Amino acid sequence: MSDCGIKAVSVIGFIGSVFSPWYAWSGRKDPANHCCINVATYGPGGRFTMTDRGREALKTTANTFTVGPSSMHWNGDALVINVNEIASPPLISRVRGQIIVTPHALTSVEMPLTEDGTHVWRPFAPSADIKVDLEAKGWQWSGHGYFDANFGTRALEQDFSFWTWGRYPTRDGATCIYDATRRDGTTLDAAVAFDRDGRAWMVDAPPRTPFRRSLWQVRRETRADPETTPRQVLNMLDAPFYSRSVVQTQLNGEIVTGVHEALDLNRFASPLIKPMLAVRVPRRRDWPAP
Structure with missing residues (x-):
């Protein structure tokens, strides 16, 4: 998120x-054979890119992840992201430039999201500085960010019906909330606090609290102190099965503002969703072009 609070960016490598x-x-x-560097910018002039690419586009080393024309590189101190993508409708245009994410500290935390470890969350840097320099008017800014990863050996909709995630900067570092309803009827109710040195510990968080549904009526909830809604x-991404937004809540007496996600896996599993997604997620099998 930008320091001014009206712009944001997300980058996900798949x-x-x-x-x-x-x-x-x-x-x-x-x-x-289905790799991608998804880049989305939020705020005035925001754009969305997510091109599904074939194995010819994928190159990896110990420190670099490249998919087609875009890449992520760890230089020892920061994650340098070079972007060169085409935005999907309605704003079809090139999204090009550089994003640098500099962690305040790195963690060694790894948290299974299911009992058998089919899904794992790895928060590399729950608190970081971000510098954005894209080739578009007004898209040169600095702010606060984070860097994490998820790994899985099964489809999300196989193991979960619904989940929410939130990362809230705090006066002492950051708190991450991971709540989910699993297909086997169990729930994940996790709150992890991080200090500025990257140390992590599980904490008691206030109860799950619902708040207004997204524009697509995706159910949303996060943790909040009693009598707090x-x-x-800031709306970031709104899809039939997914919501990403900036949310303000109160955790153990502290008012915090951070990125929140809600994912309805029952909706995502519907076969009607896939053709809708294909409009926003084009497929490019060959790289470079023949």
Whole structure:
């Protein structure tokens, strides 16, 4: 998020693009053949890019992840992201430039999200500085960010029906909330606090509290002190099965504002969703172009 609070950016690298209809239609048997660097900018002039690419576009080393024309590189101190993508409708245009994420500290935390470890969350840097320099008017800014990863050996909709996630900067560092309803009827109710040195510990958080649904009527909830109702302060991404937004809530007496996600896996599992996604997620099998 920008320091001014009106702009934001998200970048997600995928090997086995979990939200790609092309990967689902392929049977999810070859993750490397469905890779992507998804870039989305939020605020005035915001754009969305998510091109599903074939294995010819994927190159990895110990420190660099490249998919087609875009890449992420760890230089020892920061994650340098070079972006060169085409935005999907309605604002079809090139999104090009550089984003640098500099962690305040790195963690060694790894948290299974299911009992058998089919899904794992890895928060590399729950608190970081971000510098954005894109080739678009007004898209040169600095702010606060984070860097994490998820790993899985099964489709999300196989193991979960609904989940929410939130990362809230605090006066001492950051608190991450991971809540989910699993297909086996159990729930994940996790709150992890991080200090400025990257140390982490589980904490008691106030109860799950619902707040206003998204524009697509996706159910949303996060943690909040009693008699406090969370509220959206910036809409980021709104899809039939997914909501990403900036949310303000109160955790153990501290008012915090951070990025929140809600994911309805029952909706995502619907076969009607995949053709809708294909409009926003084009497929480019060959790289470079023949």
